[in-house]
Amino acid sequence: MGQIRILSDQVANQIAAGEVVDRPASVVKELLENSLDAGAARIRVEVEGGGRRLIRVSDDGHGMNRDDALLAFERHATSKLRTADDLLSIATLGFRGEALPSIASVARVTLETCCADGETPGAGTHLEVAGGKIHRVDDAALPRGTTIAVSDLFFNTPARRKFLRAESTELAHVTALVTHYALAHPEKHFELVSASHTIVSAPPVARTSERIYQVFGKETLGQLLPIAAEAPLERAGLPEPPPWRKSPDDLARQPGTLRLTGFYSKPELQKLNRNSIYIFVNKRLIRDRLLLHAITEAYRNVIPPTSSPVVLLFLEMPPEEVDVNVHPAKTEVRFRQQSLVHDFVRDSLRTALVKARPAAGFLAALHSQPTASPSLMPPAASPLPGAPNGASSLGAVPPDSDPAALAGLDTDTEPFHLTERVPAPVPGNLPFDARSFTDGQFREFPSQILSEAAQALLQPAAAPGAGECSPALNNGAAYSTGAAAAAALVEAEQAAASLNSLGSLKPLGQLRESFILAAGDDGLWIIDQHVAHERVLFEKILRDRQVERVQRQRLLMPLLVELKPEQMVVFARIAEELESNGFDVEPFGPQTLAVKSAPVGLEGPALERTLAEVIEQSAENSGEPMRNEELSRLRTRIAASIACHSAIKVNTALDLNRIEWLLLELGKTSHPTSCPHGRPIALLYSWKEIQRAFHRI
Ligand code: ADP
Numbered sequence: 001m002g003q004i005r006i007l008s009d010q011v012a013n014q015i016a017a018g019e020v021v022d023r024p025a026s027v028v029k030e031l032l033e034n035s036l037d038a039g040a041a042r043i044r045v046e047v048e049g050g051g052r053r054l055i056r057v058s059d060d061g062h063g064m065n066r067d068d069a070l071l072a073f074e075r076h077a078t079s080k081l082r083t084a085d086d087l088l089s090i091a092t093l094g095f096r097g098e099a100l101p102s103i104a105s106v107a108r109v110t111l112e113t114c115c116a117d118g119e120t121p122g123a124g125t126h127l128e129v130a131g132g133k134i135h136r137v138d139d140a141a142l143p144r145g146t147t148i149a150v151s152d153l154f155f156n157t158p159a160r161r162k163f164l165r166a167e168s169t170e171l172a173h174v175t176a177l178v179t180h181y182a183l184a185h186p187e188k189h190f191e192l193v194s195a196s197h198t199i200v201s202a203p204p205v206a207r208t209s210e211r212i213y214q215v216f217g218k219e220t221l222g223q224l225l226p227i228a229a230e231a232p233l234e235r236a237g238l239p240e241p242p243p244w245r246k247s248p249d250d251l252a253r254q255p256g257t258l259r260l261t262g263f264y265s266k267p268e269l270q271k272l273n274r275n276s277i278y279i280f281v282n283k284r285l286i287r288d289r290l291l292l293h294a295i296t297e298a299y300r301n302v303i304p305p306t307s308s309p310v311v312l313l314f315l316e317m318p319p320e321e322v323d324v325n326v327h328p329a330k331t332e333v334r335f336r337q338q339s340l341v342h343d344f345v346r347d348s349l350r351t352a353l354v355k356a357r358p359a360a361g362f363l364a365a366l367h368s369q370p371t372a373s374p375s376l377m378p379p380a381a382s383p384l385p386g387a388p389n390g391a392s393s394l395g396a397v398p399p400d401s402d403p404a405a406l407a408g409l410d411t412d413t414e415p416f417h418l419t420e421r422v423p424a425p426v427p428g429n430l431p432f433d434a435r436s437f438t439d440g441q442f443r444e445f446p447s448q449i450l451s452e453a454a455q456a457l458l459q460p461a462a463a464p465g466a467g468e469c470s471p472a473l474n475n476g477a478a479y480s481t482g483a484a485a486a487a488a489l490v491e492a493e494q495a496a497a498s499l500n501s502l503g504s505l506k507p508l509g510q511l512r513e514s515f516i517l518a519a520g521d522d523g524l525w526i527i528d529q530h531v532a533h534e535r536v537l538f539e540k541i542l543r544d545r546q547v548e549r550v551q552r553q554r555l556l557m558p559l560l561v562e563l564k565p566e567q568m569v570v571f572a573r574i575a576e577e578l579e580s581n582g583f584d585v586e587p588f589g590p591q592t593l594a595v596k597s598a599p600v601g602l603e604g605p606a607l608e609r610t611l612a613e614v615i616e617q618s619a620e621n622s623g624e625p626m627r628n629e630e631l632s633r634l635r636t637r638i639a640a641s642i643a644c645h646s647a648i649k650v651n652t653a654l655d656l657n658r659i660e661w662l663l664l665e666l667g668k669t670s671h672p673t674s675c676p677h678g679r680p681i682a683l684l685y686s687w688k689e690i691q692r693a694f695h696r697i
Pocket residue numbers: 030034035038059061062063064072077078079080093094095096097098099100101145146
């Protein structure tokens with residue numbers, strides 16, 4: 001007898017479940033996506049036991065009739081795809097028809113759905129499935145929409161159950177997921193409730209900034225800047241259907257547009273991993289190496305290479321430009337025009353950074369140390385509910401969190417990472433009537449009240465009990481108005497704090513011959529003279545190198561530098577580029593170099609240190625031929641090193657003329673925000689902060 005057997009549907013579904021469902025958050029993801037695909041305006045997610053005991057997702061979408069409800073649990077049953085050609089232009093989040101049967105094969109599922117199509121209003125279907133088998137189907141009077149409850153996840157697969165982490169970990173993953181989808185759809189009402197505590201409550205708002213305010217709070221919004229860009233998509237060189245297969249539609253179709261909107265962080269905000277970068281492609285949350293790379297490139301020499309920014313990017317493109325069918329959990333995609341998309345993202349972000357030149361606030365910089373943020377988290381799920389809002393919202397690491405677990409968070413393989421611990425949110429009370437926030441009034445409130453308001457709006461609302469409406473639900477409209485006004489206020493403050501005024505500042509003098517003080521309309525500026533000059537030189541060196549007009553000076557006596565054999569190998573590899581940067585260096589014996597001329601401004605020990613530094617930093621990849629990107633990195637490394645070693649030092653007296661010159665030159669650079677190594681250059685003690693500190697407002 002032959003050995004090969006066709007697997008039963010139940011086993012096939014469990015195998016598929018292995019790919020699609022690996023933890024409660026992935027169940028939530030599939031159910032949320034189904035609700036969004038069903039056109040829901042309001043989605044409520046309830047979980048118990050971190051989702052291990054129960055996940056219930058209710059929506060007010062178009063629902064299903066009885067036949068469809070039964071079919072939905074069949075393998076490869078989907079309403080979103082008919083032919084293979086449809087795969088090329090998927091506009092829905094789901095399309096594989098795998099999620100429901102997979103989930104139902106490893107949990108107990110109850111489905112209540114009603115499509116109320118007008119013929120039989122109110123008629124709905126109640127369906128129970130467990131371990132892949134339908135146990136009950138009844139008619140039921142239900143409102144339009146769908147509720148799916150998934151309980152006892154992995155009840156029949158104990159091996160999988162063992163892989164589930166602590167309840168709090170699973171809840172954190174679920175929270176991150178709901179938060180992300182809430183960000184992508186500000187016009188929809190999202191709620192996440194865990195054991196009768198509201199963790200996320202986001203009534204509809206008009207703009208993404210208001211949604212960010214709703215879920216992350218004022219502080220986070222204050223550190224982010226909006227970005228919007230678009231570029232036409234050229235189709236040159238792309239495979240087209242042959243002429244005989246082209247429909248009139250194909251011929252009429254325009255190449256379309258690549259659009260980018262979202263938010264990016266000011267250079268002062270730095271994270272030690274990439275968990276705070278969120279990328280949505282056509283509203284689908286994805287994890288993509290190519291785009292992560294583009295973002296890192298945009299921030300190169302603006303933040304330290306070891307840090308990551310906080311970025312929320314929404315990319316929109318015609319569906320046929322992106323293949324979403326490359327991963328069972330649909331978290332990876334493939335772009336038809338990879339390098340075009342990559343460069344577009346990198347250049348748009350760069351341009352935005354250069355244009356905004358956001359000034360770092362003195363107080364913000366004081367507290368901004370790169371953190372190993374587990375992820376952006378809504379304040380309610382932060383380690384200290386009710387603590388000053390900002391510290392929590394950008395994912396301050398809980399003091400007792402396991403460093404090993406955090407270190408493991410930056411893998412690119414797992415799509416969603418979160419903090420190890422989500423303490424139960426503390427119910428909060430509204431200190432005043434939220435309805436008093438009308439647009440006009442709100443602006444009049446002193447900022448202290450504003451931040452209290454922010455706290456109140458963001459704290460989990462006291463939920464009187466399961467099933468009852470929490471205050472957050474009753475005051476939905478008022479809350480959204482508050483978010484709009486607060487977001488507008490934060491944006492106004494952001495617009496004021498730019499480095500564009502650098503050139504017109506009035507220099508006051510130096511502090512300990514190291515920091516420049518200067519007065520401007522917007523407040524008091526404190527500028528680090530060394531890094532300011534470093535930035536000026538860095539950009540000049542790169543410019544000169546680009547047009548091959550590097551200024552070099554002959555040394556009176558050649559400088560002899562001793563190298564180890566492996567350093568000689570590295571030197572040989574970068575010698576040509578060093579030459580182009582003004583270094584005339586010749587071998588002088590097997591382990592010695594003779595430097596005959598050097599870039600202007602570099603002498604003696606500084607010259608020696610620069611060479612040693614560049615050689616040391618270029619040690620990686622020394623065997624392979626240099627690629628373009630590597631060459632450009634080498635160029636910036638050399639420029640940064642020369643700039644650092646020839647810039648004005650701290651503890652150096654500067655007269656007012658020289659200070660004025662430096663400020664003027666700094667004002668002309670593209671990134672006066674930070675030195676090439678990512679340290680801040682100029683900090684603003686804003687007029688507002690000064691007034692506040694003197695209790696004048
Ligand atoms: P897919 O989303 O890939 O089509 P699923 O297994 O997730 O596959 O869902 C199967 C089908 O069930 C969907 O195509 C859709 O027609 C229907 N469905 C699932 N969830 C909902 C919902 N919340 N509202 C309306 N229809 C739904």
